[in-house]
Amino acid sequence: MKSNERKTPAEEMSVVVDLRVVKPLLSCQICSKLMKQATSITLCLDHFCWECIYDYVTEHGGQSCPVCGVYLGSRPLSKIRRDQQYERLINTIFPQEKKEVEMESKTSDVSSSSSA
Numbered sequence: 081m082k083s084n085e086r087k088t089p090a091e092e093m094s095v096v097v098d099l100r101v102v103k104p105l106l107s108c109q110i111c112s113k114l115m116k117q118a119t120s121i122t123l124c125l126d127h128f129c130w131e132c133i134y135d136y137v138t139e140h141g142g143q144s145c146p147v148c149g150v151y152l153g154s155r156p157l158s159k160i161r162r163d164q165q166y167e168r169l170i171n172t173i174f175p176q177e178k179k180e181v182e183m184e185s186k187t188s189d190v191s192s193s194s195s196a
Contacts, residue, residue, distance in 0.1 A: 099173070106170050108132050109147050114177050118166035122159050124150045133160055 108115045110132035117130035126147040128136075136142040137156045144151050152159045 097173075102173060106166075106173065110136060114174055115166070115170055118163045118170060119160055120163045120166065121145050121150070121152065122161055123152065124148050127163065127166060130162060 103114065106115060107113060108129040109126060110128050113129070115127060115129050118127055119130040119133050120127050121133070124145050124147075126145050128146075133146075134157075136146055137152070137160070143153070143156050
């Protein structure tokens with residue numbers, strides 16, 4: 081933006097948020113960590129890490145939401161979608177923690193592949 085251009089009210093506005101209040105809202109409801117690859121169930125909009133909800137459905141036979149119990153039908157994976165907006169929100173509010181989670185994931189991937 082050029083110095084002579086006026087900012088819109090939305091650009092001028094800033095909000096102070098207590099991150100201790102926000103973090104639980106952006107955390108996976110299965111593992112309780114900040115979400116990796118935010119994913120929602122389309123029927124109820126509960127959010128999880130992609131890996132957590134995928135494992136819940138495929139390895140544990142989950143046919144209902146682990147939070148609210150809504151039935152996901154005979155093809156539960158078809159009711160699960162990555163949530164790019166939620167992911168951007170997490171990356172914006174918690175950029176450093178998101179990087180740390182990604183580093184942990186890469187470290188565990190390397191150690192598991194080297195032990196194979």
